[in-house]
Amino acid sequence: MNDFQPYSYTDSVTADRPWLASLVGVQDTNTITLDLSKFTAGVHYVAATNPMLQSRNVMKSGIPLGKISASGLYAPYSGPTSEVQTVTVTGTPTGGTYTLTFSGQTTAGIPYNATAAQVKSALEALSNVNVGDVTTAGGPHPGTPVTVTFVGQYLGDDQTQMTASAAGLTGGTSPAVTVTTSTAGGTASASDGTETLAGFLVDAISFNPGSTKAAGALLWHGEVFADKCPTPFDPTDVASTAPGVNIHYR
Known part of the structure; x- marks a missing residue:
């Protein structure tokens, strides 16, 4: 099952992006497709409280993403492993x-x-x-x-x-x-392409439990508060980024 409906929320756009250093507009984004099987409930998204009532999982904005080489889909960035x-x-x-x-x-x-x-x-x-x-x-x-x-x-x-x-x-x-x-710390935890940082999920999205794919927007150029992203990572350990990616940290 695929789910390509973006999440609509009542809070302001900026309230959903505490990780984004510049809150005035987001211009440098690309539409991407997420491989939902690679994301973990409780870490990357809040699971639906009652799937029987068609509640929807809510994916957090600001998740660092990598691109899976084999499929071209996006999944959580798997950078250097912690000790x-x-x-x-x-x-x-x-x-x-x-x-x-x-x-x-x-x-x-x-x-x-x-x-x-x-x-x-x-x-x-x-x-x-x-x-x-x-x-x-x-x-x-x-x-x-x-x-x-x-x-x-x-x-x-x-x-x-x-x-x-x-x-x-x-x-x-x-x-x-x-x-x-x-x-041992310091080595990439993946070799499928997600060890390369591609950018960040711009907006929170929601998707049906059981969906395998969903659309999102990728921030590939901008300034980010790394310590405010929903999944922790150290920008000084980002060994490589996709061609053209220029993420500024603050």
Whole structure:
């Protein structure tokens, strides 16, 4: 099923484009077709609340896009991958703390049974990590590893692997903490053409659940607030753009 009806909304045009630096007119756009199968509910669009009543999914404006080489359709830009490291506590400790060291800075003690949120807070307390520079998942320790994804100022960059000290852990049998790199940062996550930035989705659009394609407008020349786009990316990591694309960042 294809859906080529643009989304109509009651807010002003500018209100829908907080990512666009120049709010006076959008001239440099092309009509494109989106491959809806490549977009993710909750990330790129708000899913219909009741598909049985023919509610429509709403795609966010400002999504960075790439062009799929094989089909000529557009999909989310898949630029450099962010680093993911996994912190694992072994030896079933029953008390104490451990520390993580990132780029020469060492955290305060992290509880042996820390949640993902506690690991995040400990890292964000470092002088070289801002709030929002890491996301965490998994846990709690010691039974379940915690993954640390580097975003914010470290988005899309290769990172030196953190080190850990288990000296403060107690109980259990030879408790230890290891850090491994699950995903190395800095390499493109795709090779289908979407690793090249083509531009940004100008307007929010809506489409029927089950649709496979929808029309949109591509901003290929303009000035963009990268940190206000609905899906995060680091403009300094954009290694290549399509011929003729000239995106200015601010």
